[in-house]
Amino acid sequence: MTRGVAVEATGIRRAFGPKVVLAGLSFVAAPGEFVAVVGRSGSGKSTFLRLLAGLDRPSAGEVRIAGTPLLGVCPVARVVFQDGRLLPWLRVGPNVALGLSGDARGRANEMLARVGLADRTNDWPAVLSGGQRQRVALARALAGEPRLLLLDEPLGSLDALTRIEMQRLIEDLWLAGRFTTVLITHDVDEAVTLADRVILTAAGRVAGEWPVAISRPRRRDHPDFGRLARTILDAVMTPAPPP
Numbered sequence: 001m002t003r004g005v006a007v008e009a010t011g012i013r014r015a016f017g018p019k020v021v022l023a024g025l026s027f028v029a030a031p032g033e034f035v036a037v038v039g040r041s042g043s044g045k046s047t048f049l050r051l052l053a054g055l056d057r058p059s060a061g062e063v064r065i066a067g068t069p070l071l072g073v074c075p076v077a078r079v080v081f082q083d084g085r086l087l088p089w090l091r092v093g094p095n096v097a098l099g100l101s102g103d104a105r106g107r108a109n110e111m112l113a114r115v116g117l118a119d120r121t122n123d124w125p126a127v128l129s130g131g132q133r134q135r136v137a138l139a140r141a142l143a144g145e146p147r148l149l150l151l152d153e154p155l156g157s158l159d160a161l162t163r164i165e166m167q168r169l170i171e172d173l174w175l176a177g178r179f180t181t182v183l184i185t186h187d188v189d190e191a192v193t194l195a196d197r198v199i200l201t202a203a204g205r206v207a208g209e210w211p212v213a214i215s216r217p218r219r220r221d222h223p224d225f226g227r228l229a230r231t232i233l234d235a236v237m238t239p240a241p242p243p
């Protein structure tokens with residue numbers, strides 16, 4: 001059973017003063033789908049994610065979550081940012097439980113165990129490694145039982161090995177929870193490893209789209225993997241006209 005919601009963005013335009021960042025972007029994700037977003041730096045990926053989270057409003061166009069127009073902060077979405085954004089004055093356990101009430105607090109410990117950090121609940125964020133901090137951020141997002149998980153380069157600051165471990169963890173958690181997931185990444189291999197579908201943003205729109213039909217867990221030495229990753233990378237590198 002999927003817990004994920006349908007996501008629909010139609011004709012999204014977002015300008016900051018004269019600067020047009022999104023120029024009529026349209027996007028659909030099915031309930032429980034895992035979509036990765038790649039694109040050059042500055043192509044509007046984070047802006048798009050913030051709009052899906054309801055942390056920002058489009059200048060024109062509409063976002064619908066589970067068929068309902070999004071008018072404020074999306075109540076069923078949780079976001080994980082690159083730096084984790086843990087509160088330094090709260091220990092790990094309270095960071096994960098933040099915003100949860102009553103019975104839901106038990107889930108904080110459960111999620112810490114799921115990300116392998118059950119024994120770190122009394123530690124301060126400052127003593128954790130970068131990978132551990134991102135695990136805590138993931139646990140915090142998942143403790144809120146999101147039906148839409150929005151990941152903005154969550155593994156961008158991690159070393160290569162930790163990154164691969166975290167990719168496996170994200171895939172396992174997603175397979176177990178089947179929340180709809182949108183992952184922004186600069187790493188095309190990461191996108192092809194994790195996503196059901198990869199989209200490319202350029203010139204303020206979705207400029208390319210590739211379903212990933214390789215069975216999970218995916219191996220990078222699979223012949224289709226390298227072929228698809230090269231095709232996507234070539235598209236990312238192709239210069240786009242301004243929006």
Ligand SMILES: Nc1ncnc2c1ncn2[C@@H]1O[C@H](COP(=O)(O)OP(=O)(O)OP(=O)(O)O)[C@@H](O)[C@H]1O
Binds near residue numbers: 021048
């Ligand atoms: N609040 C804002 N005010 C003005 N300009 C903004 C604002 N937010 C984003 N921008 C601009 O919009 C453009 C797209 O930014 P955004 O962060 O969405 O891109 P991105 O694709 O996520 O980039 P990166 O991959 O480098 O994180 C950039 O040129 C950025 O400077």
